[in-house]
Amino acid sequence: MISQTAEYALRAIVFLADNAGEAHTTEEIARATKVPVGYLAKIMQGLSRSRLVNSQRGLHGGFTLVRQPSDLTIYDVVQAVDPIMRIDRCPLQLEGHGEELCPLHRTMDKAMGHVEELFRSTTIDRMINAPGANRPLCSFPRNPG
Amino acid sequence: MISQTAEYALRAIVFLADNAGEAHTTEEIARATKVPVGYLAKIMQGLSRSRLVNSQRGLHGGFTLVRQPSDLTIYDVVQAVDPIMRIDRCPLQLEGHGEELCPLHRTMDKAMGHVEELFRSTTIDRMINAPGANRPLCSFPRNPG
Numbered sequence: 012m013i014s015q016t017a018e019y020a021l022r023a024i025v026f027l028a029d030n031a032g033e034a035h036t037t038e039e040i041a042r043a044t045k046v047p048v049g050y051l052a053k054i055m056q057g058l059s060r061s062r063l064v065n066s067q068r069g070l071h072g073g074f075t076l077v078r079q080p081s082d083l084t085i086y087d088v089v090q091a092v093d094p095i096m097r098i099d100r101c102p103l104q105l106e107g108h109g110e111e112l113c114p115l116h117r118t119m120d121k122a123m124g125h126v127e128e129l130f131r132s133t134t135i136d137r138m139i140n141a142p143g144a145n146r147p148l149c150s151f152p153r154n155p156g
Numbered sequence: 157m158i159s160q161t162a163e164y165a166l167r168a169i170v171f172l173a174d175n176a177g178e179a180h181t182t183e184e185i186a187r188a189t190k191v192p193v194g195y196l197a198k199i200m201q202g203l204s205r206s207r208l209v210n211s212q213r214g215l216h217g218g219f220t221l222v223r224q225p226s227d228l229t230i231y232d233v234v235q236a237v238d239p240i241m242r243i244d245r246c247p248l249q250l251e252g253h254g255e256e257l258c259p260l261h262r263t264m265d266k267a268m269g270h271v272e273e274l275f276r277s278t279t280i281d282r283m284i285n286a287p288g289a290n291r292p293l294c295s296f297p298r299n300p301g
Contacts, residue, residue: 012157012158012240012241012267012268012271013157013264013267013268018247018264021260021264022248022260025260044248045248085263095157096157102163103167103189103190113283114282114283114284114286115166115167115170115283118230118274118275118278118283119158119163119166121274122157122158122270122271122274122275123157123158125267125270125271125274126157126267126270126271129263129266129267129270130263130267133263137259138258138259138260138263139259141259
């Protein structure tokens with residue numbers, strides 16, 4: 012349901028949020044998030060195109076978050092790399108159905124609506140600063156390598 | 157989010173439910189559901205292996221539903237062809253995290269839980285016999301061809 016691309020992008024964003032203050036290279040992020048470096052490089056390009064991360068060249072170059080983690084949601088990240096597509100018209104393009112969905116596609120769209128709502132309401136900040144004893148359970152090692 | 161395979165399988169099942177009483181060939185289902193016939197043939201094999209459809213050979217052969225539409229949910233169909241995978245342990249296999257999920261993977265799993273719940277509670281019968289003026293909006297032509 013949630014694609015590997017989206018999952019990997021979220022890991023990278025959580026890593027950058029949890030290790031703010033300096034830029035991180037693709038290799039560094041890949042190591043910390045356990046994502047294949049070639050795959051991650053493409054994902055970072057997508058995040059950069061969508062203006063979720065800044066890319067700086069040079070000796071201390073690498074990626075940083077553009078927005079504060081409190082101003083960035085799971086939805087923003089997922090939409091940047093592998094968008095949740097809502098159904099707004101009959102996918103079978105049946106004549107006369109137009110924008111009115113049948114019960115099947117209404118239910119499919121409702122499922123995606125539930126996911127969208129959850130993702131829109133969850134900030135990256137909540138991922139790295141979740142209250143409770145478990146925090147931060149799957150946080151990545153700080154300053155890895 | 158919902159794969160094309162799952163969507164196509166659901167169309168086929170809805171067609172069989174809506175056109176019960178006789179068997180339907182792959183070609184017939186493909187035409188009515190607008191699914192490429194080769195792709196559909198593989199999906200029908202999956203549905204058959206999962207014992208959701210019966211396959212009969214011969215002159216009046218084809219596929220029929222094994223269960224009543226009121227006893228068959230969207231979840232059953234999706235799980236047969238492209239299962240919703242819940243997250244029950246850290247996908248990064250981080251040491252010491254074991255079965256306790258971090259906030260990121262808790263949220264991912266929660267999203268899939270929402271979808272699972274909706275799909276488990278929605279029968280195929282409700283797809284073809286939904287109350288209201290829209291019924292059956294995207295129903296497929298009966299006895300096509």
